[in-house]
Amino acid sequence: MHEMSIARDLLEVIERYAPTNGSARVKVVRLRIGELAGVVPESLRFCFQVASEGTVAQGAELVIETVPLVGRCRACGADFHVEGYVFICPQCSSPRVELISGDELEVVELEVEQEGCP
């Protein structure tokens, strides 16, 4: 259940950056989560719903962009989607593959509404 501790950490980030005046409400939280991050979106949504009760982000919608796992071959330079977690270049079979994307666990932006002014 590390989604619960990730939800808690997410909430801390939101509270750090959201406006501090009492009437502001976070409505939407946009996230980028890599394929390799091992986070189950449904589980994170459930945990966030529980963790955000009574906070500035209570009831906020989590919009999650899944970032594909992309590798770059250090031998031939090819970029490719890593299928089945096989980090071997499909073009030249080199195992020297660096991760370009796919391990993200990021908050991109918040949509905030001031109560009384839609």
Place this chain on the structure above:
Amino acid sequence: MSVITIERRILEKNDEIARQNRARLAEHGVLALNLVSSPGSGKTSLIERTLEQLNEKLRVAVIEGDVHTSLDAERIAGYRVPVVQIVTQGGCHLEAQLVREAMANLDLSGVDLLIIENVGNLVCPANYDLGEAMKIVIISTTEGEDKPLKYPAMFRNAAVLVINKIDLLPYLNCTLDVLKRNALQINPVLKVFETSCTTGTGISEWCAWLEAITRQKSAAIESQGHGR
């Protein structure tokens, strides 16, 4: 409705504390290892076998992570090394803050090698940097050869793979070559050791490597002019 751009890592607080832990360890020339595995793969047994061989040669300290008990720390305390228990009270992994608190209870100036035993779990500890020099993933042959494929992040993020309980191979449907191939396709630069904590097979090779990298680390710190 207004939009606030953040562009931050969700775990930025953990990562910041991990950076501080890493700096503190570097300052004292301590090599820190984060041992991760499923429950029951032999992390504590591997630490015990390691202490038997290295206790005379290196100054070792241990941080034990456990969900509810201090049983592992009690086992390690028998080897007369500094040991600090972290009980996560249900938490399924260690976080940098917990390790910082544990480190505060150790005299790091008297430590060469710090072994951190994470909570038994192949999922969550992959996301949390503790400030270690490297993650060591342990897998036992009884878990089956498909585990690297099922928990790829852990095998991708580790630098070393220890395959434990190799004495049981004759009784299992686990082929060592397939297990290694599965791990190496996720992380081709994984350094692999094959051990049995019961028979002692492979423990000398593991300890020799551990001693060598610990001494390299200490030497690197000294050559940087520590104590100028």
